[in-house]
Amino acid sequence: MSKIESNVAVPAGVQLPIYMDNHATSQLDPRVLEAMMPYFTTKFGNAASRNHSFGWEAEQGVETAREQIASLIGATAKEIIFTSGATESNNLALKGVAEMYRERGNHIITQVTEHKAVLDTCKRLEKQGFRVTYLPVKADGLIDMEDLKRAMDDKTILVSIMWANNEIGVLQPIAEIGKLCHERGVLFHTDAVQAVGKVPVNVIADNVDLLSLSGHKIYGPKGVGALYVRRRNPRVQVAAQIDGGGHERGMRSGTLNVPGIVGLGKACEIAQQEMAAEAKQLAHLRDRLKAKLESELDYIHVNGSMEHHLPGNLNMSFVYVEGESLLMGIHEIAVSSGSACTSATLEPSYVLKALGLGDDVAHSSIRFGIGRYNTEAEIDYTAAKVIDVVKKLRELSPLYEMVKDGIDLSKIEWAAH
Numbered sequence: 227m228s229k230i231e232s233n234v235a236v237p238a239g240v241q242l243p244i245y246m247d248n249h250a251t252s253q254l255d256p257r258v259l260e261a262m263m264p265y266f267t268t269k270f271g272n273a274a275s276r277n278h279s280f281g282w283e284a285e286q287g288v289e290t291a292r293e294q295i296a297s298l299i300g301a302t303a304k305e306i307i308f309t310s311g312a313t314e315s316n317n318l319a320l321k322g323v324a325e326m327y328r329e330r331g332n333h334i335i336t337q338v339t340e341h342k343a344v345l346d347t348c349k350r351l352e353k354q355g356f357r358v359t360y361l362p363v364k365a366d367g368l369i370d371m372e373d374l375k376r377a378m379d380d381k382t383i384l385v386s387i388m389w390a391n392n393e394i395g396v397l398q399p400i401a402e403i404g405k406l407c408h409e410r411g412v413l414f415h416t417d418a419v420q421a422v423g424k425v426p427v428n429v430i431a432d433n434v435d436l437l438s439l440s441g442h443k444i445y446g447p448k449g450v451g452a453l454y455v456r457r458r459n460p461r462v463q464v465a466a467q468i469d470g471g472g473h474e475r476g477m478r479s480g481t482l483n484v485p486g487i488v489g490l491g492k493a494c495e496i497a498q499q500e501m502a503a504e505a506k507q508l509a510h511l512r513d514r515l516k517a518k519l520e521s522e523l524d525y526i527h528v529n530g531s532m533e534h535h536l537p538g539n540l541n542m543s544f545v546y547v548e549g550e551s552l553l554m555g556i557h558e559i560a561v562s563s564g565s566a567c568t569s570a571t572l573e574p575s576y577v578l579k580a581l582g583l584g585d586d587v588a589h590s591s592i593r594f595g596i597g598r599y600n601t602e603a604e605i606d607y608t609a610a611k612v613i614d615v616v617k618k619l620r621e622l623s624p625l626y627e628m629v630k631d632g633i634d635l636s637k638i639e640w641a642a643h
């Protein structure tokens with residue numbers, strides 16, 4: 227790993243460190259905190275207490291949130307089941323459907339670039355006798371609809387394809403998938419954590435049967451999420467995975483996290499009001515960052531289709547730069563790398579590998595997750611800093627020098643070491 231000196235002036239108004247990792251989590255919106263506060267203090271009742279005003283007040287807060295969430299995704303309030311987050315929502319959707327529809331079939335279809343909350347759940351279901359097809363993705367990160375059609379058989383009960391990918395920001399053709407699933411009588415679940423509140427989502431128009439969402443990715447609190455479960459055409463049932471008390475129409479027992487739920491509801495309400503304008507602003511910032519990087523650096527490329535893309539996402543590979551050194555060089559900007567720290571080793575991201583990237587290029591990739599609180603000045607500083615660090619690292623890179631000298635690296639026979 228190389229450590230380099232980089233002194234890029236910090237513009238007025240920019241505070242370090244800069245947070246640009248909004249796919250990992252997002253800052254709580256102050257308006258959300260304000261809505262939550264009373265439910266920590268005076269309105270502390272248990273939403274299941276039916277005998278007094280403390281309970282009614284808490285229940286009122288929960289029901290308002292249910293309406294706010296339903297409204298954002300085109301559902302009805304009764305179709306919203308509260309959970310501890312999208313990891314639980316994904317578990318409940320997949321395991322709940324698998325258990326409930328086992329008589330009908332044992333085949334599930336998903337894709338290789340799903341979040342671990344879906345992939346690991348599928349692995350467990352495989353151990354229990356379910357058959358899972360993991361669809362590949364094309365170089366642009368999108369699934370091939372023909373692959374999906376071919377994978378479906380008379381034992382297929384569920385398709386689970388995420389709306390927006392958390393690493394590369396690619397939006398899958400959800401409406402097309404939903405239509406196909408409904409034609410074939412197969413249930414359709416989507417992990418929409420990164421899509422809800424960022425792009426228009428409508429479970430009716432897009433034929434979605436189950437949808438997972440999470441509070442902390444949309445400027446709401448951590449530890450709260452929801453699962454949409456369709457009640458009509460078709461009426462979907464999921465077997466509870468947590469028993470006791472029969473809360474949430476028997477699908478998810480446990481005393482409700484009332485302040486969290488109120489916060490999630492408020493976050494959805496804000497998203498609904500501001501999404502159109504915010505998406506424009508985020509796309510503007512993202513395109514500005516991309517343009518600046520591309521104007522100053524060669525051998526860089528964007529990962530994932532830019533045509534089907536989340537507004538605030540930019541995932542870029544900086545070839546001939548060592549990923550760890552690059553991240554070190556820009557350490558006061560919080561971003562994610564194309565490496566996943568699984569156990570003690572640094573593994574290249576399985577999502578980037580699924581696009582066909584080699585390990586080196588995956589490691590030298592950065593995910594910029596631009597969000598509500600990022601400013602143009604922060605973008606400009608980030609661009610300047612990345613450009614400076616990449617240029618300096620490349621000065622130290624023999625590979626880059628050889629490429630610049632016109633040597634075809636693929637023709638070189640490397641000595642064994």
Ligand SMILES: *Cc1c(COP(=O)(O)O)cnc(C)c1O
Binds near residue numbers: 314392450
């Ligand atoms: C963050 C995330 C999850 C997990 O959500 P939690 O609420 O943190 O459990 C699931 N899927 C995607 C795509 C995510 O980005």
